[in-house]
Amino acid sequence: MFDLVTNIIAGGGLLGVFALMVLENLFPPIPSEIVMTLAGFLAADGRLSLPGVIVAGTLGSVLGATFWYVLGRMVGPVRFLALVDRYGRWLTVTRPEALAAIHWFERHGGKAVFLGRMVPTVRTLISVPAGLAGMPLGRFLILTTAGSVIWVTGLALAGFWLESQYHRVQAALDPVTTVVVLGIVAVYLWRVWRQRRV
Numbered sequence: 001m002f003d004l005v006t007n008i009i010a011g012g013g014l015l016g017v018f019a020l021m022v023l024e025n026l027f028p029p030i031p032s033e034i035v036m037t038l039a040g041f042l043a044a045d046g047r048l049s050l051p052g053v054i055v056a057g058t059l060g061s062v063l064g065a066t067f068w069y070v071l072g073r074m075v076g077p078v079r080f081l082a083l084v085d086r087y088g089r090w091l092t093v094t095r096p097e098a099l100a101a102i103h104w105f106e107r108h109g110g111k112a113v114f115l116g117r118m119v120p121t122v123r124t125l126i127s128v129p130a131g132l133a134g135m136p137l138g139r140f141l142i143l144t145t146a147g148s149v150i151w152v153t154g155l156a157l158a159g160f161w162l163e164s165q166y167h168r169v170q171a172a173l174d175p176v177t178t179v180v181v182l183g184i185v186a187v188y189l190w191r192v193w194r195q196r197r198v
């Protein structure tokens with residue numbers, strides 16, 4: 001994973017950072033922690049601009065999140081619950097869980113969108129209930145952008161400050177990323193199996 005991210009950023013520069021952050025929101029196993037810290041390291045190395053890295057990462061993050069928001073908005077709560085009834089096992093969600101999540105989001109939606117942008121995995125998922133709940137697009141974009149700027153800037157600065165130590169971090173991050181991805185897949189399969197037995 002690390003080598004793939006490195007090659008894309010090295011070949012695409014800021015456009016590569018933007019594209020990876022869009023994909024990170026569409027396909028969570030691409031971790032923003034690696035993308036943005038590597039981009040920050042390349043900025044410290046003089047190969048990219050740090051402000052450019054932050055802007056590209058934020059724009060990519062917001063665009064990817066907006067895709068899920070629009071999808072949630074198009075589906076709407078009625079069709080979403082119908083999908084849960086029909087495919088809940090594969091979504092690993094029951095109707096009561098889905099209803100509880102929708103009601104919770106209606107009470108805490110703004111905070112959830114803002115803070116959710118700084119939590120791995122939740123970063124992607126939080127946009128769907130925002131769309132399902134009909135959160136106004138302008139408010140969604142403001143909260144998503146604010147949370148994304150904080151997350152992206154923190155990661156980019158970490159890579160920037162690490163400078164020559166970054167390769168040591170790479171050696172630790174690559175296996176950790178693999179374990180996280182395998183963990184997500186294992187939890188999903190376990191939830192599918194458990195729902196089959198219910």
